[in-house]
Amino acid sequence: MDWKWVKHGSDEYWSTVDLRRRVLRIPLGLDFSETDLAGEVGDGHLAGLEGSAALACLVMTPKGDGTVKMRQVAVDPALQGKGLGRNMVAESERWARAQGFREIVLSARESAVPFYLRLGYAIDGDPFEEVSLPHFLMRKPL
Numbered sequence: 001m002d003w004k005w006v007k008h009g010s011d012e013y014w015s016t017v018d019l020r021r022r023v024l025r026i027p028l029g030l031d032f033s034e035t036d037l038a039g040e041v042g043d044g045h046l047a048g049l050e051g052s053a054a055l056a057c058l059v060m061t062p063k064g065d066g067t068v069k070m071r072q073v074a075v076d077p078a079l080q081g082k083g084l085g086r087n088m089v090a091e092s093e094r095w096a097r098a099q100g101f102r103e104i105v106l107s108a109r110e111s112a113v114p115f116y117l118r119l120g121y122a123i124d125g126d127p128f129e130e131v132s133l134p135h136f137l138m139r140k141p142l
Contacts, residue, residue, distance in 0.1 A: 001048045001049060001050050001055055001056075001084070002048070002049050002050075003046060003047070003048055003049075003087070003088065003091050004046070004047055004049055005044060005045065005046055005047075005095065006045045006046075006047045007045075008040055008041045008043070008045060009041075011052060012047055012049060012052060012054065013045055013047075015047065015049070015052060015053055015054040016045055016047050016054040016057035016074075017032065017037065018054070019054045019055070019056075019057055019074050019076065020032075020057065020072050020074045022074075023074040023075070023076070023077065024072060024074050028131055028132055028133070030131060040059060040061075042061075042062065043059050043060060043061045043062075044059070044060035044061075044068075044092075044095060044099075045057065045059055045060075046058050046059075046060070046088060046091060046092055046095070048075075048084055048087075048088060055075070055076045055079055055084070056074065056075040056076065056079070056084045056085065056088050057072070057073075057074055057088075058070055058071070058072060058073040058074070058088055058089075058092055059071050059072040060092055060095065060096065062101075063105070066100070066101055066102035066103060067101065067102070067103045067104075067105055068096050068099070068101040068103075068104055068105075069104070069105050069106060069107075070089070070092055070104050070105070070106040071106060071107065073085065073088070073089075073106075073112075075088070085115065086119065089119055092104070093140075093142060096142055097142050101142060102141065102142055103139060103140065103141050103142060104121075104139070104140050104142065105124075105137065105138065105139050106121070106137075106138050107128075107130055107135045107136070107137060107138075108121075108135060108136050108138050109133050109134070109135055110127065110133065110134040110135065110136065113136055113138070116138050119140075120140050121138040121139065121140045122138060122139055122140070123136050123137070123138055124136075124137045124138065124139050125137050
């Protein structure tokens with residue numbers, strides 16, 4: 001598998017949308033709107049590709065003040081637990097440093113908190129609800 005920063009609107013981008021839809025949205029009875037996806041034009045889109053198929057992906061959204069938000073982290077369910085998520089987060093951190101960001105923030109589903117804690121992220125505050133699930137704000141200085 002190759003890690004690649006893909007362009008918004010490209011075929012590879014749409015493959016990441018399909019993966020995110022399948023892993024993150026449909027199980028909750030949700031989907032993306034055209035407005036949601038149009039709003040991602042200024043974001044960084046990392047894809048783990050096998051051919052043109054995205055097997056893992058995430059989105060990096062600049063927030064200002066040297067902060068970037070990691071979001072929409074998805075790995076094909078058949079490949080979870082094989083280190084793809086860890087490798088993908090490491091690649092996103094390299095990218096964020098190269099872009100001049102000083103901190104990554106994210107909203108982690110409660111089930112993903114242990115994963116991010118192992119990677120050096122820290123919980124900041126109390127749990128909150130997002131997309132009908134408990135989440136925690138997490139941060140990591142770069």
